[in-house]
Amino acid sequence: MSMYGPFLVDVMAFLTTLVAVYLVGNFLVMNLVSGWVKKRGLDETIHDVADSVAHILVVFAAFAIALTVAGFPSFLTAFATLGGALALAIGFASQELISNFVSGLFILKDKPFKKGDWIEWSNGSGTVDEIDLRVTRIKTFDNELITVSNSELANNAVKNPVAHDTLRLKFVFGIGYEDDIEEATSIIMEEARKHDQILEEPGPSVRLTELGDSSVGLQSRIWIKDPARSDFVKTRSTFVQNVKERFDEEGIDIPYPNRTLSGKLEVEEF
Known part of the structure; x- marks a missing residue:
């Protein structure tokens, strides 16, 4: 012992x-x-x-x-x-795993986006469902779940349209060359001011931005508050529909491209 x-x-x-x-x-x-x-x-x-x-x-x-x-x-x-x-x-x-882990830490610390944000990156877009230390899970607008490595999101450009309290939307209305530009601009501004989801400050604006082959392009710029993708799509849709209906009432044309084909066809007899 x-x-x-x-x-x-x-x-x-x-x-x-x-x-x-x-x-x-x-x-x-x-x-x-x-x-x-x-x-x-x-x-x-x-x-x-x-x-x-x-x-x-x-x-x-x-x-x-x-x-x-x-x-x-x-x-x-x-x-x-x-x-x-x-x-x-x-x-x-586990080099890739470590890279994703470190990227996850930076995402959580820097907060370029958070759970519930609508984001867009090079390979897609959707709403952030979960941020893990290795991957970020994103729900697409077709209700699909995408798992994206954190290194891909940390090392590439990611657009976060809902990072701030307001979001500017743009839409180009095409009118005919014979139509009155001032009248069309006035209609667009009136419909923007009447829409309850469009902000008065910053206010809406319209600029002539295009002289196309068959139409004159008037770009409207409007602002919405507390943006989410559903709000963005709904607001833009109703605004564009209201402007289109006013154009129809006032006889303002929204032309479509015309193409003229010319030539001749020869038929040979055998």
């Missing part, structure tokens, strides 16, 4: 140090991390991730300190070597 005495003492020293360092370290580090995250007003998801990383570091530190105190240098060396090898292997195998 006496031959195992020193070993048992070392084991007891290891276990005692492990538990003590873990409990004290976990208490101190967790409080520091929680305070740091709350002070900077970071997202709850980042808070959870920071807690998980801090917990892992405390566990590793507790093992390393306990092995040192217990006098197990060989175990400590093996532990450090194994940890380094595992970290290297995991790093090579």
Whole structure:
């Protein structure tokens, strides 16, 4: 029994140090991390991730300190070597995963968009359904669910039309060359001012922007408040319909392109 005495003492020293360092370290580090995250007003998801990383570091530190105190240098060396090898292997195998993870942290911190926002990017558009640390889930306007890697959204241009309280909409009305431009402009402005979803400030405006092959283009610019895609589509649709009906009442033409084909057809007899 006496031959195992020193070993048992070392084991007891290891276990005692492990538990003590873990409990004290976990208490101190967790409080520091929680305070740091709350002070900077970071997202709850980042808070959870920071807690998980801090917990892992405390566990590793507790093992390393306990092995040192217990006098197990060989175990400590093996532990450090194994940890380094595992970290290297995991790093090579999960480069894309790490990239998405880091991109997710930046998205949550910088907040270029949030859950419920309507966004557009190079490969599509939709409403943000969920932001995870690896991917962002987006519901399309056809009610399909798209899973997009965070690195794609973080490293490319993303348009967020609802990031601000107001949104400007543009639509070009084409009228005939024989029609009165001032009268058509007045009708467009009247219908914009009558629409209850179109803001008075900033006010609507109309500009002549196109001289096409068969029509004169009048671009209307209107502003809506608290934009969402459903509001945007509905407001633009009713506004355009109202203008079209007024044009019809006032005899203003909305022409369509005309093409004239000329030539001759020769028929050969055999």
